[in-house]
Each structure stands twice: as C-alpha cells, then as structure tokens.
Amino acid sequence: MIIDTHVHAGEYYRHYSARFAQQMTATTDLAPEDLSAPEAKLLAEMDAAGVDRVFLLAFDVRRVEGFSVPNEFVADLCARHPDRLTGFASVDAGTPGAAERLSEAVTDLGLRGLKTAPCYLRMSPADRRWYDVYETASDLGIPVLIHTGYTPSRQADPRFFSPLLVEQVARDFPDLTVILAHLGTPWTGPCVELLARHANLYADLSIFGSYQSLPTVAKALAHARGSGVLDRLLWGTDFPFASMTGSVTRMAELARDPGPWPDDSPPLSPREYEALMGGTAARLLASAAPHAAPAPRPNR
Structure with missing residues (x-):
C-alpha cells in the first residue's frame, strides 16, 4: 500500500x-491557480501515481491569513471516499475553544488526526496555548502533524520554523504521536537527530523529497538509517504543491539506483521502501481507531 501522508484539501478562490x-x-x-485540489483532480492524481490512500489536511490559519480549509469540508470528502482519504482536522490554539473544536472534529466528524501550522499562526509549537490541544489529541489517540521548516508565506513568523522547537512538546507529551512536516527543511539533519532522541516523533518527506536533488534526499535517508529512525519517516508530497506521480518515480529510483547514495550506504531495501511509502503510515492509522463514521453528505 502506498500512502501519501501530506496532502492539502481546498480550492483556489473558494478557500x-x-x-x-x-x-x-x-x-x-x-501558477497561483494550481494551488487547488478539487475532488476529481485529487482522485485522478492518486490513480495516476498508484497511491492507495492519503492523509487529507484541513488548514486553519484564518486568524493571520484570513482563510481556512474547514474541518467540515475535509470530513465531507473523506466520508465520500473512506477507502481512499483519511482526514486530519486543523485548529488554531490562538483562538478560544481550540481543544473543544478538535474533539468535535474527531468524535462528530470522524477525522483521525490533527494538522497544526504554528509558524503561520505566529506562535511556537511549544507555546502553552497548544497544550490543551495536545492533551486532547493524546486522549483521543490521534497523531499530530506539525508544520516545521521554511515556508514562503510572508505572514509566517520565521522564529517558529525550526523543528527543534518541538523538542519540548516531545518531552512534555511522551505518549503523543507527533509528525514533523517536511523533515524540518532546511534543518533536516537536526530533525533526524531530534527523532533519535524521542521515540514518539516521526517526520514526513513532503516538499523535501519532491524537490531536493536525489543525492540530497539519499543523504538524509542515509542519516536517518544510521540514526535508527528510518522506520519513522513517512513519504508525503504536499500535493498540490508537488506531483504524486513525480515523487513516486523519484522514490522508486532511490530503491533501485545506488548512484545518488553516499558510498557507504546502499539504496532502500524492499522492507525499507515498503515502510517509507506506506507501511509506517498504515501502522499509525491502525493505532488511531476511528471515533465516528459519519454518512457522506452531498457534494457541494
């Protein structure tokens, strides 16, 4: 099974x-208009790339950016395609009632994870305002995907780009599964070392794996292998920012061709490739049992 663990819902102009x-x-x-993933386009891209399932992300940045991709929108899509789409809620801890909104998104809407965007919201992932949200996520048994690394959004606060800010969260919530988005790009080395220090941390390869040179990606994967955390990396694209088909092709090359790899590190083994491309993500989903199975609503 191939699972893309970082896919954005939402449509240009509409969201x-x-x-x-x-x-x-x-x-x-x-083009700016390409920042859109309507239902038909998303499913067609999945089919073309041979992707079985995606983690589909809501995106609550209304307080700073003036827009959101609502939890209800993501839940509607997932209810129509439960065999292909797994929804992640999004909340803003800078607005009152964030933990309650997360609980409702999981128990009432059937979403199975949380996506947070701290730097977009101009606050650290370790800001204590997030702690009620993390506590709720831990109680619900769902993973939390935290944006880490650079973003070109001019409204985002670069003080909160570094993945190392999540270290305090990992210490304070050792039972909470946290996924660091984008392997913390450009802080990929420190991100790998952070995973080595905390067993509850994972990271996805979205954007990094799609756009960096193959030798750069192979070097990071070799570092993760040597640090004992390769089995906690997840393949993802950040679609529609990146192509699923192109990324699948690149990852297959890293499992076949020794050329991009450092001299002392072989290509991905079949077991490593299977875990990276979906096995680890499937294991995370199995540990986060669904809390609700809402009926699909009409497309609108």
Whole structure:
C-alpha cells in the first residue's frame, strides 16, 4: 500500500486567498491557480501515481491569513471516499475553544488526526496555548502533524520554523504521536537527530523529497538509517504543491539506483521502501481507531 501522508484539501478562490497562493507558488513553476485540489483532480492524481490512500489536511490559519480549509469540508470528502482519504482536522490554539473544536472534529466528524501550522499562526509549537490541544489529541489517540521548516508565506513568523522547537512538546507529551512536516527543511539533519532522541516523533518527506536533488534526499535517508529512525519517516508530497506521480518515480529510483547514495550506504531495501511509502503510515492509522463514521453528505 502506498500512502501519501501530506496532502492539502481546498480550492483556489473558494478557500485560499489570492495573496497566499501567489506567495506560496512564487518559487515554483506553478501558477497561483494550481494551488487547488478539487475532488476529481485529487482522485485522478492518486490513480495516476498508484497511491492507495492519503492523509487529507484541513488548514486553519484564518486568524493571520484570513482563510481556512474547514474541518467540515475535509470530513465531507473523506466520508465520500473512506477507502481512499483519511482526514486530519486543523485548529488554531490562538483562538478560544481550540481543544473543544478538535474533539468535535474527531468524535462528530470522524477525522483521525490533527494538522497544526504554528509558524503561520505566529506562535511556537511549544507555546502553552497548544497544550490543551495536545492533551486532547493524546486522549483521543490521534497523531499530530506539525508544520516545521521554511515556508514562503510572508505572514509566517520565521522564529517558529525550526523543528527543534518541538523538542519540548516531545518531552512534555511522551505518549503523543507527533509528525514533523517536511523533515524540518532546511534543518533536516537536526530533525533526524531530534527523532533519535524521542521515540514518539516521526517526520514526513513532503516538499523535501519532491524537490531536493536525489543525492540530497539519499543523504538524509542515509542519516536517518544510521540514526535508527528510518522506520519513522513517512513519504508525503504536499500535493498540490508537488506531483504524486513525480515523487513516486523519484522514490522508486532511490530503491533501485545506488548512484545518488553516499558510498557507504546502499539504496532502500524492499522492507525499507515498503515502510517509507506506506507501511509506517498504515501502522499509525491502525493505532488511531476511528471515533465516528459519519454518512457522506452531498457534494457541494
């Protein structure tokens, strides 16, 4: 099974602001209008890439960016395609009632994880305002995906880019499963070492694995292998910011070709490749049992 663990729901104009879309695509070959993942486009991309399931992310940044991809929107999509889509809620700890909104998203809407965007919200992931949210996530048994690393959004606060800010969270919530997005790019080395210090931490390869050179990706994977945490890395793309088909092709090359790899490190073994591309993600999902199975609502 292939699972993309970092996929954005939402559609340009309907959810994202033009300003945000322009900033986020400025350093890519994408047009702002490409920052859109309508239902048909998402499913077609999954089929073309051979992706069985995705973690589909809500995105609550209304307080700073002026927009959100709502939990209800993601839940509706997931209810229509429960065999393909696993929804992650999003809440903003800078607004009152965030923990309660998370609980409702899981128990009432059937979402099975939490996506947070601390730097976009101009607050640290270790800000104590998040702690009620983390406590609720821990009680619900769901994983928390935290944005770490650089973002081109000009409203985001670069003081909160570093993945090392999550270390205090890992210490204070040792039973909470936390996924660090983007392998903390460009702090990929410190991110790997952070995982080695805390067994409850995972990281996804979204953006990093899709755009960095294959030798750069192979070097990071070799570092993770040597640190004993390769089995806690998750393949992801950040679609629609990156192509699933292109990323699957790149990862297959890293399992086949020794060329990109450091001299002392072989390509991904079949077991490593299977775990990275979906096995580890499936294990995380199995440990986060669904709390509700809402009926699908009409497409709108």
